[in-house]
Amino acid sequence: MCSRTSPRPRATGRPGRPRSAEADTAILEATRAALVELGWSKLTMGDVATRAGVAKTTLYRRWANKNELVVDAVAVLFDELELPDLGSLRADIEHVVLQFAALLQRPETKTALMAVVAESTRDEPLRERIRASIVDRQKRLVLEGRQRAQERGELPTDRDPGAIEGTDDLIFDVIAGAVVHRALVSAEPVDQTWVQRFTALLLGGLGAAAAQAAPGARGPSGGPGPDRP
Amino acid sequence: MCSRTSPRPRATGRPGRPRSAEADTAILEATRAALVELGWSKLTMGDVATRAGVAKTTLYRRWANKNELVVDAVAVLFDELELPDLGSLRADIEHVVLQFAALLQRPETKTALMAVVAESTRDEPLRERIRASIVDRQKRLVLEGRQRAQERGELPTDRDPGAIEGTDDLIFDVIAGAVVHRALVSAEPVDQTWVQRFTALLLGGLGAAAAQAAPGARGPSGGPGPDRP
Amino acid sequence: MCSRTSPRPRATGRPGRPRSAEADTAILEATRAALVELGWSKLTMGDVATRAGVAKTTLYRRWANKNELVVDAVAVLFDELELPDLGSLRADIEHVVLQFAALLQRPETKTALMAVVAESTRDEPLRERIRASIVDRQKRLVLEGRQRAQERGELPTDRDPGAIEGTDDLIFDVIAGAVVHRALVSAEPVDQTWVQRFTALLLGGLGAAAAQAAPGARGPSGGPGPDRP
Amino acid sequence: MCSRTSPRPRATGRPGRPRSAEADTAILEATRAALVELGWSKLTMGDVATRAGVAKTTLYRRWANKNELVVDAVAVLFDELELPDLGSLRADIEHVVLQFAALLQRPETKTALMAVVAESTRDEPLRERIRASIVDRQKRLVLEGRQRAQERGELPTDRDPGAIEGTDDLIFDVIAGAVVHRALVSAEPVDQTWVQRFTALLLGGLGAAAAQAAPGARGPSGGPGPDRP
DNA sequence: TGATAAGCGAGACGGTACGTCGGGTCTTCTA
DNA sequence: TAGAAGACCCGACGTACCGTCTCGCTTATCA
Missing domain, CATH: 1.10.357.10 (Tetracycline Repressor, domain 2)
Known part of the structure; x- marks a missing residue:
């Protein structure tokens, strides 16, 4: 029943370091936590990144913008x-x-x-x-x-x-x-x-x-x- | 039937220059126009002010923030x-x-x-x-x-x-x-x-x-x- | 020995209400007080007016700008x-x-x-x-x-x-x-x-x-x- | 004989993108140019940034205020x-x-x-x-x-x-x-x-x-x- | 005595700049 | 290649002053 909410998927088996799966979940959790604390309008990408212990780059590599991230998080x-x-x-x-x-x-x-x-x-x-x-x-x-x-x-x-x-x-x-x-x-x-x-x-x-x-x-x-x- | 949507009213008969009524209507019209063209998220106070031919301070004197302004405009x-x-x-x-x-x-x-x-x-x-x-x-x-x-x-x-x-x-x-x-x-x-x-x-x-x-x-x-x- | 530091003089004996001499001195004193407390760069005309118990208009009727006021005050x-x-x-x-x-x-x-x-x-x-x-x-x-x-x-x-x-x-x-x-x-x-x-x-x-x-x-x-x- | 006038230095070899040295010189040059054209009191940080082809934040990252910037520029x-x-x-x-x-x-x-x-x-x-x-x-x-x-x-x-x-x-x-x-x-x-x-x-x-x-x-x-x- | 002409306090007004913040991109180094 | 770090450009924010402008009111001179 649990359909995937995947961020910008990238084919596996590619050369180079694979994406961290932990980062994905950490980001989504951090997003929800930030939503609870701050609400939509005061939620910032930088803050989410910090909460998730992740660089902003890592966010943008997966989601194009704040809106899409929040949709997936929710x-x-x-x-x-x-x-x-x-x-x-x-x-x-x-x-x-x-x-x-x-x-x-x-x-x-x-x-x-x-x-x-x-x-x-x-x-x-x-x-x-x-x-x-x-x-x-x-x-x-x-x-x-x-x-x-x-x-x-x-x-x-x-x-x-x-x-x-x-x-x-x-x-x-x-x-x-x-x-x-x-x-x-x-x-x-x-x-x-x-x-x-x-x-x-x-x-x-x-x-x-x-x-x-x-x-x-x-x-x-x-x-x-x-x-x- | 038309109830008033008044911005932060100030008592009349007070000393000092009274608020411009034209500014009020110009601002609300400009807000609606900006909403049509730009949508909510790209609407800026500065832009509304410019469209209304009004200084930003004149907006803030009447409405505390974008939200309240838009509510009144709509x-x-x-x-x-x-x-x-x-x-x-x-x-x-x-x-x-x-x-x-x-x-x-x-x-x-x-x-x-x-x-x-x-x-x-x-x-x-x-x-x-x-x-x-x-x-x-x-x-x-x-x-x-x-x-x-x-x-x-x-x-x-x-x-x-x-x-x-x-x-x-x-x-x-x-x-x-x-x-x-x-x-x-x-x-x-x-x-x-x-x-x-x-x-x-x-x-x-x-x-x-x-x-x-x-x-x-x-x-x-x-x-x-x-x-x- | 005390030469006059007069602000924008206006001929006396004219019709209309004459300028308040008290305002003059109050403004200059207020200016010096503000200089002492705030220094030049943080001194504002509005603040001087308030200190002097005077409207901003009254300042500008006498001095063209902050610089000239301060020169006279000093x-x-x-x-x-x-x-x-x-x-x-x-x-x-x-x-x-x-x-x-x-x-x-x-x-x-x-x-x-x-x-x-x-x-x-x-x-x-x-x-x-x-x-x-x-x-x-x-x-x-x-x-x-x-x-x-x-x-x-x-x-x-x-x-x-x-x-x-x-x-x-x-x-x-x-x-x-x-x-x-x-x-x-x-x-x-x-x-x-x-x-x-x-x-x-x-x-x-x-x-x-x-x-x-x-x-x-x-x-x-x-x-x-x-x-x- | 040329002593360095460095803005708020940051240790090198640190993680992250290093400060642009070109920006430094562009800003100082722009500051001098603005001083020549406008003089001290009409010089604005925004204008300097524009002349230097740089964002305002880049200025403030290096100099805390107009005064310090101008001292270094001069x-x-x-x-x-x-x-x-x-x-x-x-x-x-x-x-x-x-x-x-x-x-x-x-x-x-x-x-x-x-x-x-x-x-x-x-x-x-x-x-x-x-x-x-x-x-x-x-x-x-x-x-x-x-x-x-x-x-x-x-x-x-x-x-x-x-x-x-x-x-x-x-x-x-x-x-x-x-x-x-x-x-x-x-x-x-x-x-x-x-x-x-x-x-x-x-x-x-x-x-x-x-x-x-x-x-x-x-x-x-x-x-x-x-x-x- | 009443018209006229300022002065005055108050505060709104159009501007301009401020210094900060967030978005989204980029560059460097390390793993 | 991913990722952490952080600098970068951009643009909006809300505030603060500037100097001007209306208001309603007061205070003088002149007719």
């Missing part, structure tokens, strides 16, 4: 997101949303995520790197959750009437967007209560869509009613 | 958001979401919004300024839309069973979050189609909530069915 | 130099040299004198102001001393053979230059011993010149021998 | 002062005084010398730097000239009666002071005539001192009489 944290099968779509969603919220509360992600996204509005390669390292990693969870719910019969299969075409992206933006906005823009806690209310809203929407296309079919979580005691 | 754009009564909750939502998306596509907002939010994670006064200048301005729309829908009977009133307590904040984060995430993180177009699908999902969720509490009551937009030809 | 100190008749040229010289040295040791003159002279190398009006306010005030002493010595018969009169034409300027530069150089460049104390040795050298020079032109005539201080017990 | 000019043996003390003095006067007429020295001396009244390290780089370099000439004159028999040797103990410093301040004062304070030309009259005065003083201690001994330049046709 990306690995998104590997923590998992989707254990909790038996119902509702439970799965609530679980992953809470997980995601917890991740966003960490100082290193909190300060870094919006910053690199902001930078990416003017930096196409960076946007691509973010997509590959962070966004797709989250999108995969939506895909998995949807498939699992379809297997359980909580959602219509793609060929069913009522299946909403291309819905994965929509769901993803709604979930991730809502959580990020709550956590970083509104700056309010993403707690159990909020998550339950949000999940209810989302499942209601999914159910309504299914019901509208195929009246009589079971909506998500076995109908409009609560499946929570 | 905030006024959010005044454009309006909520004309289009006859149905669905139409109202679709309209405002499209409006908001259009605003986010503008280069000055696109590059600035995430950046200042990122900075605000480490800067409490900035967060407060953002809340006052930008967030609350948007939240107002949610409030208005909800009240209007309640008057139309599309949503249960607050005292009705089925009224979701404190839902305004949730709705706000869902709408704003989804649009922002789609536009800036996923970096995909927020077009008519997406907006309709998103609105359908949201209305479904609201309707399901209402139905769950008071079965038989009309959900939003007159029930689960489409009110669109 | 010039008045040179009024202290006097030439009491001590009975012999040697005593007169030693007295005035010690006086001058004491003046140069004061922090306000020490820091200001060389500074304004330095500025004057590129500022003709300033040079003229220095000449009028400071240099000529010192030169007068040489003139007086020479005339008094001539009356005593210690120096040949101007029409005597042996009278060195235009010697006043030379003597002035030698005396003032030596003292200034000793005090400010070499930065060594100008004490009794040094003054006596310097005076002996100077009188020797003057005497030799007289003797050369009119052998047998008395040199200064009644011949080569010491007139000091 | 000091090398004082290496030009030499004391060729012209056969008599009188000729030697006249020669060196003219040389020194010529040096002081150059715009770079004229504007810089007094300025740094003025600054040095409040800056002990600067004073020390001036002493080492400039003052001692001149004092050496006095020492040489005196020794040469003693070898010629024009001046009593140190152990002779009549030898004035510690006179070198006095002579130095008299010569340098008189010339500087004439050139910069009085702002009058130091030409052949003035130099001859000054030298005559000085030699007279020296001769009188010697004669007073050891009557009958030859004074400087072979007695009080003129050795000039």
